[in-house]
Amino acid sequence: MHLTLHIWRQQNATSAGGFETYRVDDVLPEMSFLEMLDVLNERLTREGREPVAFDHDCREGICGMCSLVINGAPHGPDRATTTCQLHMRRFHDGETIYIEPFRATAFPVLKDLVVDRSAFDRILAAGGFITARTGSPPDANSVPVPKVDADLAMDAAACIGCGACVAACKNAAAMLFVGAKVSHLALLPQGKPERRRRALQMVQQMDAEGFGGCTNERECEAACPKGISVANIARLNREYLWASLADPE
Amino acid sequence: MAFHRPQKVRMFHRLRTFLGSTLGKKVAMSITGLLLVLFLIAHLAGNLLFFKDQDRSAFDHYAQMLEENPLLPLAEIGLLVLFVVHLGLAFLTTRQNREARATRYRVSQALGKRTLGSSTMLITGILVLAFVVVHLLDFRFKERAPDGLGAMLERRLSEPIGAGIYLLGVIALGIHLSHAVRSALRTLGADHPRFNELLQRGALTLAGVLFLGFAAFPLVVVGSRLGSTLASSSADEGAPTTPADPGLAPLPVSADGQGH
Numbered sequence: 001m002h003l004t005l006h007i008w009r010q011q012n013a014t015s016a017g018g019f020e021t022y023r024v025d026d027v028l029p030e031m032s033f034l035e036m037l038d039v040l041n042e043r044l045t046r047e048g049r050e051p052v053a054f055d056h057d058c059r060e061g062i063c064g065m066c067s068l069v070i071n072g073a074p075h076g077p078d079r080a081t082t083t084c085q086l087h088m089r090r091f092h093d094g095e096t097i098y099i100e101p102f103r104a105t106a107f108p109v110l111k112d113l114v115v116d117r118s119a120f121d122r123i124l125a126a127g128g129f130i131t132a133r134t135g136s137p138p139d140a141n142s143v144p145v146p147k148v149d150a151d152l153a154m155d156a157a158a159c160i161g162c163g164a165c166v167a168a169c170k171n172a173a174a175m176l177f178v179g180a181k182v183s184h185l186a187l188l189p190q191g192k193p194e195r196r197r198r199a200l201q202m203v204q205q206m207d208a209e210g211f212g213g214c215t216n217e218r219e220c221e222a223a224c225p226k227g228i229s230v231a232n233i234a235r236l237n238r239e240y241l242w243a244s245l246a247d248p249e
Numbered sequence: 250m251a252f253h254r255p256q257k258v259r260m261f262h263r264l265r266t267f268l269g270s271t272l273g274k275k276v277a278m279s280i281t282g283l284l285l286v287l288f289l290i291a292h293l294a295g296n297l298l299f300f301k302d303q304d305r306s307a308f309d310h311y312a313q314m315l316e317e318n319p320l321l322p323l324a325e326i327g328l329l330v331l332f333v334v335h336l337g338l339a340f341l342t343t344r345q346n347r348e349a350r351a352t353r354y355r356v357s358q359a360l361g362k363r364t365l366g367s368s369t370m371l372i373t374g375i376l377v378l379a380f381v382v383v384h385l386l387d388f389r390f391k392e393r394a395p396d397g398l399g400a401m402l403e404r405r406l407s408e409p410i411g412a413g414i415y416l417l418g419v420i421a422l423g424i425h426l427s428h429a430v431r432s433a434l435r436t437l438g439a440d441h442p443r444f445n446e447l448l449q450r451g452a453l454t455l456a457g458v459l460f461l462g463f464a465a466f467p468l469v470v471v472g473s474r475l476g477s478t479l480a481s482s483s484a485d486e487g488a489p490t491t492p493a494d495p496g497l498a499p500l501p502v503s504a505d506g507q508g509h
Contacts, residue, residue, distance in 0.1 A: 006355070019355065072356035098356040105351050168360065170368075171346035173271075203270055212349030213271035213342050215370070216432040218361035234440030241276060241438060244267045 001027040001088060004096040005040070007052055010109050013116075017109065019098075029089035033076060034059060034066065036088055053112040061085040061225065064160030067167070068113055069100040074164035074223040082162065082225040102163055104172035106209045117163045119209040120177060124161075126205035127198040128181045134190045149187045156184035158226040168223035171212025176220040178206050179232035182239050196243035203240050271345065274338045279433035281335040286430060286455070288328060289422075293462040300469065305399025312398040336378065343371050366428030373425035380418030387411075406470035415467040423460030430455055 003024045010017025024040050031039070034056050041051035057065035066083040070076035076086040091097065099113065107115040145153075157180075165176035182199050185191025191198070214233055221230045267273035295315070301307040315321060359368075366373070387405055394401045405411040430452035439448060 008355075069354060069356075072354055072358040073360060100354055100356070103350060103352045103354055105349050170350060172350040173346075203272055204266075207269075207271050210349055211271075212346035213275050214436070215346070215367060216428075216435050217359075217363045217367045219359065219363065220361070222360035222362075230435075231440045231442075234435055234438050237272060237276070237436055238438035240270075240272045244263065244273065 001025075001029065001091070001093045003027055003036070003091065003094075005099060006096065007099045007113070008101055008109075009052070009112050010101075011111065013108055013110050017112075027088050029087070031088045032059070032084055033068075033070070033086040033088065034084050053110075053114045055114050056084060059084040062160060064162035067102050067115065067117075067162060067164070069098075069102060069167055071098050074102065074167040075162070075225050079222070080225055080227045082160075085225075102167035104163075104166045104211070106172060106174070106211050107163060107166060115163075117161075119211070120161050120163060120174070122209065123174065123178060123202055123205045124181065127194070127201035128185070130185065130190055131194060143189055145188060153184050153187040156180040156187070156228065156232050159184070159224075159228050160226060162225060164223045164225060165220035165228070166211065168219040169212065169214075170217065170219065171215060173214050173220070174206050174209070174211040175214040175233045175236060176224060176228055176230065178202050179230075179234075179236035180228045183232045183235045186235070186239055195239060196247040199236065199239040199243040200247060203236075271342070274342050275436045278335055278338045278342070279436040281331045281338075282429055282433050284331050285328075285335060286426070286459075288331075289459050289463075290455075293459060296466070297462065299399060299402065299466065305397060305403070308399040308402075309397040332381070336374070339371065339374055364428060366424050366426075367432070369424060370428060373421045376421035377418065377425055380414065380421065383414055384418070402466070403470055406467045407474050409471075412467040412471045416464065419460060419463040419467070422463065423456060426456035426459060427453060 005022045005024055006019045007022060008017055009020045022040055024036065024043075026039065027036050034054070037052060037054060044051045055065050055067050057063045059066075061082040061084060064082075066075075068075065068083045070083065070086070075081060075083045077090055078086055101107075101109050101113045102115045102117075104115075106119045107117055110116050159177060159180035161177060163177070166172050166174050169175075182195075182202060185198060186195040216230075216233075218230050220233075221228065268277060295311055296308070298311045299305060299308040388398065388401065391401075394404075406415060431449055434448055434452065
């Protein structure tokens with residue numbers, strides 16, 4: 001396969017970036033998208049040019065490190081698929097592909113396609129945990145959890161914190177991420193005692209990081225590689241509203 | 250915990266924190282928006298009396314009854330507050346949202362449930378605001394004509410410009426509401442797999458009913474005027490029909506406007 005790539009290149013966080021065009025030949029349909037970029041980078045390195053910086057880690061679709069907006073879609077054209085699990089068979093010979101970093105004021109570009117997503121870490125540090133030790137996994141059924149709640153919590157816990165929801169949202173809102181994290185813990189008995197404080201503090205940190213608000217266009221849900229439902233945003237709204245009304249402090 | 254801040258200060262602090270947050274602002278916008286929708290339902294229900302009779306006496310009587318109600322100024326102030334809060338928060342959140350996404354993508358595509366309504370909320374909102382100003386100048390702050398409010402409304406809607414403005418205002422409102430109602434309910438936390446379909450359809454139906462109901466006014470008046478013009482020209486009388494012509498043709502579309 002032969003491809004024309006328009007890739008966002010930016011020297012560092014303070015410099016202005018721009019698109020550069022690369023022609024890549026010898027792309028195999030079996031390659032993953034990141035392997036295709038590896039091929040490009042090998043060539044750039046051989047030519048003595050600077051390789052394209054992009055984030056990646058596990059390349060198994062579970063770590064949440066890869067990103068990229070590919071032809072306007074975070075993680076590319078496949079639904080419920082991370083960039084590392086996207087394969088070149090999804091594209092056709094001669095195709096032109098635009099590759100951009102996740103765009104959000106709260107996710108500043110560090111270099112080329114790499115953005116700083118530590119805002120998510122600070123939101124989690126603000127309340128996305130349980131303060132007391134809950135011990136090792138309890139014996140089955142020793143802590144009763146309704147099946148429905150267990151399933152919903154598990155679905156929410158599937159969030160890998162990649163930030164595609166923010167990248168997809170026209171307001172760069174982090175509501176799906178925060179909704180998933182708040183839901184995951186609020187639905188389980190271990191997370192319930194601190195649910196109000198958690199909702200208040202995580203939303204406060206979310207706002208402090210400069211994320212936007214939710215307009216209910218559901219772009220985040222469509223872009224999420226883990227298929228997190230916007231029902232979690234509605235649950236976050238309920239948790240936050242209730243916490244604002246009823247939190248004793 | 251007697252050493253805590255006094256209850257009143259805490260309440261104020263909490264309200265400020267709540268309204269200062271993105272979620273709080275959206276919740277306040279949703280509540281004010283939904284209350285404004287309730288007003289629209291009442292406004293439409295009352296105004297449909299316009300179609301009850303040819304001399305608009307039922308409508309004029311309804312208007313007079315409203316004006317004589319001593320609670321009317323209170324209701325008007327309430328509406329003004331709802332409007333100002335809704336608008337103010339809309340501008341605040343829009344500014345915040347634009348700051349959050351300062352850089353645009355070179356290539357972008359809508360993958361979720363973006364609609365005409367959802368992507369034009371600010372524009373349609375501003376159009377509705379402009380329309381409301383015109384509407385208030387037309388009927389609230391204008392001296393009442395001796396032949397009654399119904400006749401005033403009919404004259405206004407008989408002018409091509411008047412009918413155009415009212416139709417545009419109603420279209421903007423319809424597009425705004427097509428996204429607004431479901432979005433507001435979702436912001437207030439209304440989401441349940443069993444009821445989502447119902448909520449979506451119900452919200453769209455409500456928007457559709459309000460749109461058709463309000464659109465009926467300019468459409469029926471212009472339609473009946475055209476009808477009477479055609480009738481008079483075919484009768485070859487040559488005399489121009491006045492907008493307030495009491496001998497307007499029957500209103501075949503009115504049932505349609507009320508029926509949806």
